[in-house]
Amino acid sequence: MELAFIIEKFALILVIFLISLTVAAYSTLAERKIAGFLQDRVGPNRAGPGGMFQPLADGLKMFFKEEIIPTDSNKALFILGPSLALFTSFLGSAVIPWGQDIEIAGRQVSLQITDINVGMLYIFGVVSLGVYGIMIGGWASNNKFSLMGAVRAASQSISYEIPMGLSIIALLMATNTLSMKEIAEQQHGINWNFFYQPLGFIIFLICSFAETNRTPFDLPECETELVGGYHTEYSGFKMGAYMFAEYLNMFLASAVMSTLYFGAYNYPGMDWVNELTGPVIGPLIGMAVLMLKIFAFIFLFMWVRWTVPRFRYDQLMNLGWKILIPLAIANIVITGIVITIIDKL
Amino acid sequence: MSISLFYFVAFLTIFFALLVIFSKNPVHSVLYLIVTFFTFTLHYIMLNAQFLAIVNFIVYMGAIMVLFLFVLMLLNLNEGSVGSKSNLLKMVGVIAGMCLVITLVGSVKALNASDPLVLQTQDLGLVKNLGKVLFSKFLLPFEISSILLLSAMVGAVLLAKKDIKQG
Amino acid sequence: MNFWERLYLPAIFQGMGITFRHMFKKKETIFYPEVEREFSENWRGMHSLKRDEEGRERCTACGLCALSCPAEAITMIAAERQKGEEALYREEKYAAVYEINMLRCIFCGLCEEACPKEAIYLDGPIVPADYLRKDFIYGKDKLVEEPMKVQ
CATH class of the missing domain: 1.20.5 (Single alpha-helices involved in coiled-coils or other helix-helix interfaces)
Incomplete structure (x- = not known):
């Protein structure tokens, strides 16, 4: 029994790891394709049919490029930076409930790696840790532009963590739990949290853009001002690690948003489908639905990137501190009032 | 098992805490301090205090140490500059x-x-129990500490405002 | 600015609507090596040294093109036509070596205008890329027009 548990968890970790890798790799292609479509172009189309193998070609190119470590840099930290960025972006997927329990050979197999009862806070912690990779790498490069990028990343992530946390608190008041699994279960059918927390969702969405350093909040790497920001000095595979971490973060942020606000693996009419397809196929369909939601969010990330221009730094700070934080607090107050009224009725 | 694990983590804590003091480069010091805080998180987890663990993780590792690092990087203190x-x-x-x-x-x-x-x-460390204890038995200390934090925040804002006027 | 304008969100949604519409518009891409954009009438591309109606090289190596070239890209060595070569060269003097450095050439077309024998025209395609500088010095092997097919 114990062995079966270990095997099943190990297999699940492996599968989720591979899915994250594939999604992140193909996000790079999707980004270029979508950028092309939005600008009346076609995007990469040479490697394989329709550019299918472009991520492979990019990866190979990164792999065979020369690794340059600047002589005046701090060597150990220079290598630690991208490693840490990649590592932290993998951590978060551990608490995402990818689907309902599957029944395999009479055993209930959970599609969540671990259900800790502070799951929501865990994700928040992992996200807040993500900035270290950028900061350490940027500082270790011993380059003014890199340092500027690192400093910007730090102040940006601290500023946007606060409204993000506050919007999570409002969600916590509405759901009464911190466990990702319970949150997912509560949103059965179309009973999604988005309909209870629309303002909270918008705040969370904006903060996710800032935390993943995506346009319009890509100030840590803005190439027009800072050459390349924190990864100015990076080349080859370490540069690839940073890029990959960015896409993984985007995948994770999409997964978290779909789970917290858009009903995770739930969809209208799921009971009927589950009864029709049995205890194996049903949850898998749910997982596919979750993936669809995640892809929709990734598309949103890219769509915004190729539409909205970058913020100026003071605008970024104003938005974070003077608009989002008061809005998030107002959201908490409104949620509290509404919950009290409903309880009294 | 859990005793030996405790000793291992405790050893790591003291080891990295010593490295914080003995490393010459202030940025290295801060990084070791982050690792030290991470071992604190492990201690909390071993005590089954999940909420404290994760809060320690978010607040100390994720926010306060980032600010430390931020300031140190801006000052750019090097090994020689500390006389x-x-x-x-x-x-x-x-x-x-x-x-x-x-x-x-x-x-x-x-x-x-x-x-x-x-x-x-x-299960004292779980969110629900901790919240109940904080808001019943320890309500007064909890509220007083929150007032302390509020006054600190007001003070910080005041300091920042003063700078703008002079500049 | 009124409240809605200061919120910026309507403007952002409007912009996103515009970009989304562009997803379904006709793609402007021309797939270059397979499909080529039509050149305009006064397009100036790679040079070609022309032959006359009988397939003889028109160039007489007068050097006016080299003289007129502002980039000094053209060099040539003249030679005298021997007996029996009347079918190859139209004039009594011809260019034994005729080289254009394509890295220097600015495709201004002054050589075309200077030529008294209508021997050089910039009517070719785009000059292709290459790896070595020496490969950009085009000799007669690349410049002279293909001899006409014997009917």
């Missing part, structure tokens, strides 16, 4: 440190802390 202290200062430091050690040892002795700690309720 050597005078002998008098070193003496004062040694005496002060010794006083602290004696106080700590004395207080630990007085508390009989070497007795094994037995938790009355195993």
